[in-house]
Amino acid sequence: MPKKPIDPKVERLKALKSAYILEADASMARGSDAAAMELFVKAGEMELQLAALRSARHRPVSLFSAGSCFLRAKQYRQAMRALEQVVDEIPEARELMAVCEGKEDLPIAGTAAGLQALVELLVKRKVITPDEWAGALAAHG
Amino acid sequence: MLKYDIENIGKDHPALLTGNFEACAVALCSGGASPWPLEIEWHDLTKRPAGTVGPETCELTWQASSKTCADKARKTYQPKRLTEDAAIGVCAVAFTALKEGTIDEVTAHGTGVDYWVDDQRAVLEISGIEKGDDAELKKRHKDRTSQLKGGSLFKKIKSGYVFVVAFGRKKAIFSYYNK
Numbered sequence: 090m091p092k093k094p095i096d097p098k099v100e101r102l103k104a105l106k107s108a109y110i111l112e113a114d115a116s117m118a119r120g121s122d123a124a125a126m127e128l129f130v131k132a133g134e135m136e137l138q139l140a141a142l143r144s145a146r147h148r149p150v151s152l153f154s155a156g157s158c159f160l161r162a163k164q165y166r167q168a169m170r171a172l173e174q175v176v177d178e179i180p181e182a183r184e185l186m187a188v189c190e191g192k193e194d195l196p197i198a199g200t201a202a203g204l205q206a207l208v209e210l211l212v213k214r215k216v217i218t219p220d221e222w223a224g225a226l227a228a229h230g
Numbered sequence: 231m232l233k234y235d236i237e238n239i240g241k242d243h244p245a246l247l248t249g250n251f252e253a254c255a256v257a258l259c260s261g262g263a264s265p266w267p268l269e270i271e272w273h274d275l276t277k278r279p280a281g282t283v284g285p286e287t288c289e290l291t292w293q294a295s296s297k298t299c300a301d302k303a304r305k306t307y308q309p310k311r312l313t314e315d316a317a318i319g320v321c322a323v324a325f326t327a328l329k330e331g332t333i334d335e336v337t338a339h340g341t342g343v344d345y346w347v348d349d350q351r352a353v354l355e356i357s358g359i360e361k362g363d364d365a366e367l368k369k370r371h372k373d374r375t376s377q378l379k380g381g382s383l384f385k386k387i388k389s390g391y392v393f394v395v396a397f398g399r400k401k402a403i404f405s406y407y408n409k
Binding site: 095107108114129133149151180 | 334
């Protein structure tokens, strides 16, 4: 049976957020917590965008991933908001919500170093255009 | 014998930014000498003929320019990151060479990362060992299989793969589970 084509917008978002998550995870592993936090926030935002575009079957995984990203970025309120939407479908969400309970969001240091390196890579690989790159960095301050 | 040009993983897995995975894989495949034969011990894959079992050898090749990128990757990344990214690259090769599907998404999952195949048809666990014998490869595969089966995403989707590669042994174990 031929595969159903995927919306190009969804495809592009999947590629972008996949890159952000891998880079964030790698940053965390090498102890660059500030860089990792900002990348996880970006990835979480993209997961929320993906969740809004996807079918009911796929949406819970995107929301759960968004919650995990925000949790790893220590943005507990955003994490709670994403996770509470999927507790029925993914019971593990309840455990992550317990971790968030009663905690204040940590400020994002915003070094932008990790972000800049990644955005350069995305431009080089033609995933985003130079204009979008400028926009992303400007938005970051 | 299967053959695969490692520079094709970007084309075959278009949702992943594969340049880094290619470079790290070439760095760990015998220090960058092409071709590199990988023995893949496979179990219960969906696209192999029913009743058949592995192993199958896949010869990985690459251009001289990839060797240059591999040298940079080796100088840039710590061994753990190098091995992890290399394992993703080789796993992408195995998926295409054995026609199992496309790795098309990464999700954060609690404290770890999960990979998805064919628009969430199956979840995927990937792991790599730079040096290590067959016993270590088998143990890592067993551990990752337990991890896959114990995870909530596998419990929800009921379909998953485990891919573990030992670069020093030029061997991988690739298995599919559907409960």
